[in-house]
Amino acid sequence: MPSLAKTLPNGQPQNQKAVLRIENLHTWFEIRRMGFFKAGDVRALDGATFELYEGETISIVGESGCGKSTLAKTILGINHITKGSIFFEDQDLSTLDKEGWKRYRSAIGYIQQDPYGALPPFMTVQRILEEPMKINGITDRAEQKKRIRQVLEEVKLAPIEDFLPKFPHMLSGGQQQRLVIARAMILDPKMLIADEPVSMLDASVRVEILQLLQALQRRHNLAILYITHDLSTVRYFSERIFAMYGGKIIEKSSTTGLLEKPLHPYTAALFEATSDPDVENLHSFKDVPAGEPPSLLNPPPGCRFHPRCKKMIKGLCDQQMPPEIWVHEDHAAACWLYKDQA
Amino acid sequence: MSDKKVMLDVQNLKLYFRTQAGPVQAVDDVSFQLKQGHTLAVVGESGCGKSSLAKAILRLLPRNISTYEGSIIFDGQDLMTFDDERFRREIRWINIASVPQASMNSLNPVVRIEDQLIEPLLVHDKFNKQKAKDRVAEVFEIVGLPVDFLQRYPFELSGGMRQRAIIAMALASDPKLIVLDEPSSALDLLSQANLMNVLKRIKQTINTTFILITHDIGTASELADEVAVMYAGKMVEYASAEYFYTDAHHPYSQKLMASVPTLREDKDLAFIPGQPPSLINPPTGCRFAARCEKRFEKCSMQPRTTDLGNGATVQCWLFDETGEVKHA
Numbered sequence: 171m172p173s174l175a176k177t178l179p180n181g182q183p184q185n186q187k188a189v190l191r192i193e194n195l196h197t198w199f200e201i202r203r204m205g206f207f208k209a210g211d212v213r214a215l216d217g218a219t220f221e222l223y224e225g226e227t228i229s230i231v232g233e234s235g236c237g238k239s240t241l242a243k244t245i246l247g248i249n250h251i252t253k254g255s256i257f258f259e260d261q262d263l264s265t266l267d268k269e270g271w272k273r274y275r276s277a278i279g280y281i282q283q284d285p286y287g288a289l290p291p292f293m294t295v296q297r298i299l300e301e302p303m304k305i306n307g308i309t310d311r312a313e314q315k316k317r318i319r320q321v322l323e324e325v326k327l328a329p330i331e332d333f334l335p336k337f338p339h340m341l342s343g344g345q346q347q348r349l350v351i352a353r354a355m356i357l358d359p360k361m362l363i364a365d366e367p368v369s370m371l372d373a374s375v376r377v378e379i380l381q382l383l384q385a386l387q388r389r390h391n392l393a394i395l396y397i398t399h400d401l402s403t404v405r406y407f408s409e410r411i412f413a414m415y416g417g418k419i420i421e422k423s424s425t426t427g428l429l430e431k432p433l434h435p436y437t438a439a440l441f442e443a444t445s446d447p448d449v450e451n452l453h454s455f456k457d458v459p460a461g462e463p464p465s466l467l468n469p470p471p472g473c474r475f476h477p478r479c480k481k482m483i484k485g486l487c488d489q490q491m492p493p494e495i496w497v498h499e500d501h502a503a504a505c506w507l508y509k510d511q512a
Numbered sequence: 513m514s515d516k517k518v519m520l521d522v523q524n525l526k527l528y529f530r531t532q533a534g535p536v537q538a539v540d541d542v543s544f545q546l547k548q549g550h551t552l553a554v555v556g557e558s559g560c561g562k563s564s565l566a567k568a569i570l571r572l573l574p575r576n577i578s579t580y581e582g583s584i585i586f587d588g589q590d591l592m593t594f595d596d597e598r599f600r601r602e603i604r605w606i607n608i609a610s611v612p613q614a615s616m617n618s619l620n621p622v623v624r625i626e627d628q629l630i631e632p633l634l635v636h637d638k639f640n641k642q643k644a645k646d647r648v649a650e651v652f653e654i655v656g657l658p659v660d661f662l663q664r665y666p667f668e669l670s671g672g673m674r675q676r677a678i679i680a681m682a683l684a685s686d687p688k689l690i691v692l693d694e695p696s697s698a699l700d701l702l703s704q705a706n707l708m709n710v711l712k713r714i715k716q717t718i719n720t721t722f723i724l725i726t727h728d729i730g731t732a733s734e735l736a737d738e739v740a741v742m743y744a745g746k747m748v749e750y751a752s753a754e755y756f757y758t759d760a761h762h763p764y765s766q767k768l769m770a771s772v773p774t775l776r777e778d779k780d781l782a783f784i785p786g787q788p789p790s791l792i793n794p795p796t797g798c799r800f801a802a803r804c805e806k807r808f809e810k811c812s813m814q815p816r817t818t819d820l821g822n823g824a825t826v827q828c829w830l831f832d833e834t835g836e837v838k839h840a
Contacts, residue, residue: 376783
């Protein structure tokens with residue numbers, strides 16, 4: 171376990187409990203030719219190590235195909251672990267039996283990207299919320315009613331009696347997403363995984379959902395893994411930010427540290443590419459790298475960003491994978507530019 | 513204001529769709545002017561009628577139209593007087609091109625990019641085949657794609673490249689106006705920034721007039737000279753980007769701006785409680801009134817369009833006394 175000074179950003183209490191610990195996690199998908207010859211692996215997630223603490227939010231930012239959703243799904247147990255391990259409250263997931271997995275899954279809530287796709291269209295709000303309880307053995311009707319009332323109040327779907335008999339298509343996008351959050355909360359989880367929870371919603375509703383998640387986090391001391399491609403929402407919503415590229419976590423930072431100065435050239439490019447509403451934008455061009463993210467079937471040697479990087483050091487970046495270098499106490503980058511500061 | 517000529521003058525445009533529950537007032541009494549070489553960004557939430565406005569201008573209409581009226585004066589000609597055949601032959605794609613939403617995914621997967629791009633030029637008898645190919649190679653360079661990619665199939669190009677190919681297709685016939693419907697929202701952040709660079713360069717070098725339809729107010733500021741805000745089928749505010757981004761007037765525009773998270777600046781985010789009204793039987797007064805904190809008695813009547821000066825207009829009773837009333 172790495173020392174706390176390096177994993178916790180400044181100013182955070184040192185005695186917080188790690189809810190989730192991830193060590194050198196790899197998720198590879200095998201590609202087969204003609205059904206049985208192995209043609210290679212898609213290295214969707216290629217070595218991730220971090221800890222998630224009680225009551226904290228980590229934002230994972232990156233473009234499509236960088237492995238951020240693979241990370242979420244591996245934590246949820248949807249993907250198989252190729253290498254490495256996940257500890258939930260100091261329990262190694264690989265040692266869990268069927269009952270253990272059931273208990274683990276009831277302790278993490280999952281908030282999907284597309285609320286309409288995540289809700290069964292033939293179930294009413296009441297049945298959608300009863301289902302997780304039935305599966306996890308909460309059969310007492312009074313208890314079920316109490317919990318449904320409580321979560322619907324928490325996500326502000328009021329008046330409750332009006333919503334219970336409704337079907338998902340009768341709700342607006344924002345209400346659907348609040349129902350998804352209610353479903354994730356009904357088993358009183360310790361951790362939420364939110365995979366792009368607001369990217370399908372309108373701007374005015376987006377903030378509402380994020381503030382709702384924040385309120386839930388405070389009330390229940392939830393740990394949240396917030397996965398997004400939108401850099402502009404993370405500053406309002408997270409303590410730490412991780413940037414991913416080509417299956418690797420390339421930058422880990424406290425939110426304040428990253429906003430002050432992103433270290434990795436890729437994170438800096440994401441920063442540059444994000445447009446704030448500002449008239450000055452009209453007169454300037456964005457300095458962003460051309461090209462595309464690498465193929466994960468056959469990633470480039472060395473740093474995976476080096477073919478697109480302007481600051482590439484010949485003979486080093488294109489040959490050796492950069493290690494994670496802690497440049498500041500709360501800010502690390504996997505980049506050879508900082509090799510003297512290791 | 514500059515004395516550039518007016519490229520598009522839309523007055524009292526209405527587009528209603530017929531449904532079983534009654535007419536849907538998707539575009540209701542929208543008026544604006546757009547000068548040559550300028551870009552108008554039409555912003556608003558889903559269902560506010562911004563895509564319907566684009567369809568109304570291009571006359572790409574579904575069958576269930578109940579009302580389609582008003583005037584669209586494009587480059588001095590009233591398009592509403594054109595019959596469909598004349599509109600097809602003289603306007604659509606020749607003078608007004610369009611990049612519909614998610615169109616990068618509608619390229620034919622079994623036809624090479626080049627053959628798809630020259631098709632509109634051949635259909636309109638603008639060029640012979642060789643000339644069309646030369647022209648397509650020319651615009652491919654403008655959008656920053658290697659010319660040999662013309663020989664590829666769509667699946668061999670990434671999303672950002674396909675989107676640029678579509679924009680090349682719209683540019684090929686040298687139209688005076690291009691309507692872009694959410695051109696970058698399906699793309700990744702870096703591809704999006706690259707595409708905005710390309711569009712900006714086109715705007716500066718070729719002086720094309722654009723209408724950019726988007727829900728992303730941040731990205732809109734990359735390209736917009738003017739901004740129009742739509743809410744529930746009405747154009748509630750129209751202003752130059754300079755005025756809009758620093759000093760939006762309509763309460764809805766202000767709320768919308770306050771809900772946009774910013775990366776570089778820390779601000780208090782606020783959301784807009786409630787939902788937009790149904791466009792079947794919308795409220796008789798201001799359509800935003802139910803969600804507006806500043807509503808008063810007058811808001812139960814439809815607000816007039818108030819001229820705020822500098823070409824900016826707003827539909828809100830708050831400004832009716834101070835501003836100069838343009839038309840009742």
